[in-house]
Amino acid sequence: MKKYIIAASFCVTLSAVFLSSCKDSSGKTNAAITEIVSKIEQNKYKIGDKIDIPISDLEGITKVIVAVDEQEVPANFTIDGKTIGLGNHTVNLKFFKGEEETNSRDFTFVVYANEPAAQWSYEIVGSYPHNPDYFTQGFYYKNGNIFEGTGLRQGKTRLIEYKLGATEPTRLYQIKDDVFGEGITEFDGFIYQLTWQDRVVYKYDLNFNQVQKFEMPSQIIEGWGITKIGDELAITEGSQRIHFFDKDLKYLRTVQAFDSVQPYSYLNEIEYHDGLIYANVYLKSGHADNSNIVVIDPKTGAVKAEFNMAELKAKQGNPQAQEFNGIAFKENGNMLVTGKLWDKIFEIKIKK
Incomplete structure (x- = not known):
């Protein structure tokens, strides 16, 4: 998704470098x-x-x-x-x-945090076709339909709606600006779509009419993932930080994703479900291992659990497929996951 890696903003231990002003002679x-x-x-x-x-x-x-x-x-x-x-x-x-x-x-x-992240598992219970042209950045499910935001420039950034199982859209909006699209979410009858480094957030009505364009809030380094939590919008930036805003993108607060051992950086596409944030990890510890989803308490930032889903990319069939990215939840509590340019969406049952 990203052409450049943001330097991790965490610092587990800091070398003893102090900015000091020593005015006394003792x-x-x-x-x-x-x-x-x-x-x-x-x-x-x-x-x-x-x-x-x-x-x-x-x-x-x-x-x-x-x-x-x-x-x-x-x-x-x-x-x-x-x-x-x-x-x-x-x-x-x-x-x-x-x-x-x-x-x-x-x-x-x-x-x-007080506890290490638990290791959760899952069972694949189904799969659906996914258009391999979609560079998935934002992804959510509603009433049998998938809403997807795609990335890349030169006309590839779009907002798309389609029936789960279909590969052709029932509704599509192609952004005219030359921007790199990121996460999407629905809030209070409107859809919000982030951009990566373009410092713009788009707002649409449910007919995909663009109704507003926000300047990216200064607290956000880059736009990565977004989800609705109650009356707040939670936004990731590729670090371990999750920033919270109201519907007008007025800043409210920030949490950092940590368990008792480490920070969890490179938080990407996110989804809120049953009191917890589920976040794709774009890279793990600075290496090209982005097969994890971490589960975060939105109130504190405590990482409660993580999944390793490395097997899924190999189970889809597009040789040009890129990173694992895309989390949604069905009414039955099962999770739908996919990736950028993947030709499948997998339905999985979570095992805690």
Whole structure:
């Protein structure tokens, strides 16, 4: 899908590189501050843990001001899962002697979920033809029909509706702009379609009339996947972050996908089902293994489970087929999955 790999925005452990302003002459104090920072940076925190910035042993220091993600917090603060949730967090410490700032440090710490991701399995219970010309980027199911958004430029970015099992569209809109289409979702009687690096989001009525064009919100690095969750739109950008917006694309919040061991980056096409986000992984750990779906709690970002679906690409028949991409759910709870230029859609039953 992507011509360029976004550098992973996560940092599980950070080398001891500190942006420092050391105005005092006490090498002992500098060393003590560095030791405090190193311990915080190297720890694997969980929700509910406390972080303390002690100053009693710091020579000449009377006060420390702490900011996490640019928000001031107490010098002894708790990772509450709300203001400070899972993932990477930037910290700025300012040390004072009276009213004079004598030292500062900038660094990062990481918060992990309490449990590792469970390994779920599945059973293939059916398959349907899929048009191998469709470079699948967005994908959802409704009343026996598939709604699909395709990518690539030069007229390949389209919005398509077809009966599940058909290869010809019952409705099609070809975007006139030279853009690279991405994920789609339906929300409040309208369809939203992302673009990759074009900084545009399209909005359609259900007759595929384009009714609005949004500028991509600044919080999003690139447009990858989108789904509706209650009265929010959840959008992936190819990192471990999922950003949430209202129907007018006003920013609401962000979660990061982590379990107790690692972050889950390269989140791509997503679908919401039964309280959880199901996300295609475009690449795994920077390698060309994109055969996984991860299951994420939308409230916290905690990764609850993952599937390995490496066998599916080999079961479709188009030799030009590319990455696994496309998740939808039928009324019976079975999942429909496909990929870019695949000639099949597979129906699978999830086994937890």
